[in-house]
Amino acid sequence: MAASEFQLIRDYFSACGRRPDVLLGVGDDCALLHPPAGMDLALTTDTLVEGVHFFPNADPAGLGHKSLAVSLSDLAAMGAEPAWVTLALTLPDSDLRWLDGFSRGFATLADESGVQLVGGDTTRGPRSVTVQALGFCPCGQALTRAGARPGDQIYVTGTLGDAGLALLAAQGRPMSSAWLSGIRLRLDRPTPRVSAGLVLRGLARAAIDVSDGLTADLGHVLTASGVGARLDLARLPMSEPVSHYVAETGDWSVPLSAGDDYELCCALPSEVSDEVPRLAARMGCAFTWIGQIESEPGLRCWLPDGTQLVCVPQGFDHFAPSAQ
Numbered sequence: 439m440a441a442s443e444f445q446l447i448r449d450y451f452s453a454c455g456r457r458p459d460v461l462l463g464v465g466d467d468c469a470l471l472h473p474p475a476g477m478d479l480a481l482t483t484d485t486l487v488e489g490v491h492f493f494p495n496a497d498p499a500g501l502g503h504k505s506l507a508v509s510l511s512d513l514a515a516m517g518a519e520p521a522w523v524t525l526a527l528t529l530p531d532s533d534l535r536w537l538d539g540f541s542r543g544f545a546t547l548a549d550e551s552g553v554q555l556v557g558g559d560t561t562r563g564p565r566s567v568t569v570q571a572l573g574f575c576p577c578g579q580a581l582t583r584a585g586a587r588p589g590d591q592i593y594v595t596g597t598l599g600d601a602g603l604a605l606l607a608a609q610g611r612p613m614s615s616a617w618l619s620g621i622r623l624r625l626d627r628p629t630p631r632v633s634a635g636l637v638l639r640g641l642a643r644a645a646i647d648v649s650d651g652l653t654a655d656l657g658h659v660l661t662a663s664g665v666g667a668r669l670d671l672a673r674l675p676m677s678e679p680v681s682h683y684v685a686e687t688g689d690w691s692v693p694l695s696a697g698d699d700y701e702l703c704c705a706l707p708s709e710v711s712d713e714v715p716r717l718a719a720r721m722g723c724a725f726t727w728i729g730q731i732e733s734e735p736g737l738r739c740w741l742p743d744g745t746q747l748v749c750v751p752q753g754f755d756h757f758a759p760s761a762q
């Protein structure tokens with residue numbers, strides 16, 4: 439069944455979240471928003487393109503969740519409290535079943551995260567989803583990629599590599615069925631580490647979300663901070679399926695560079711280490727020491743057997759010749 443552009447905006451996207459600081463939401467030429475005094479606004483935009491970021495047959499509710507989750511993950515990495523989002527949708531048709539699933543997945547995470555959808559755009563064309571998210575940080579307190587110093591401890595939330603392993607399974611790698619649904623959930627419905635970002639605010643010297651793989655994203659922190667690091671791979675937090683995969687294949691690329699994890703990686707001053715168990719309890723997820731910032735530039739990854747893994751901190755580049 440088809441619907442007009444205005445009908446579908448009204449039916450699916452006009453009542454997603456409710457906040458008192460939204461003076462005017464979906465329906466006018468602009469949204470009118472009332473940011474609190476004393477706060478900096480953090481703003482991020484992400485686009486997911488069919489065939490590049492999601493499979494053409496992707497479950498619409500999962501896609502609704504993920505398209506919001508990736509933007510909330512960016513806010514989390516800055517230590518920002520999520521508030522408002524906009525949604526630009528390009529769709530090949532007005533498939534109501536797809537819209538119903540997508541908007542439910544989006545709205546469920548929006549409600550859980552306390553954000554309101556305040557506007558967007560709806561156009562026809564090859565399917566893509568662009569989400570812009572805005573959040574608040576007390577003035578001057580946002581966590582950036584710059585600021586890590588030699589001696590700082592490197593920590594990461596959750597576990598690494600589950601989404602990458604799920605992608606390998608989707609591409610045909612045989613996988614125990616007991617593990618499949620758990621890792622697939624990590625790929626399709628990532629959990630943005632919003633509370634971890636808020637806990638780290640005022641404590642971490644630098645932070646980033648791991649969307650392109652740990653080595654690539656930590657590499658951005660090292661470059662922005664003008665430092666290097668060592669990683670102790672024996673300490674990497676991995677789920678049972680990922681540990682099993684690494685033990686069986688010796689391939690560390692899944693936890694180190696596969697991407698789509700949406701965990702947070704940060705540099706904490708060593709004075710804070712005593713507080714880590716208390717911080718982890720407030721975050722509601724694992725928070726694991728994985729290495730240390732050093733003054734020598736570059737990233738040195740040490741394998742459990744004491745030898746060094748040569749790793750090039752490189753993430754996915756949409757314009758690299760191999761990606762076209």
Ligand code: ADP
Nearest residue numbers: 447451464465466467525527556557558559560
């Ligand atoms: P305009 O032509 O002024 O850009 P539109 O017809 O594009 O207006 O949009 C009408 C209203 O619906 C605006 O408030 C816009 O922000 C909102 N809107 C459009 N598409 C979406 C969407 N996918 N999700 C949320 N709000 C949307």
Ligand code: MG
Nearest residue numbers: 467558559560
């Ligand atoms: Mg418009």
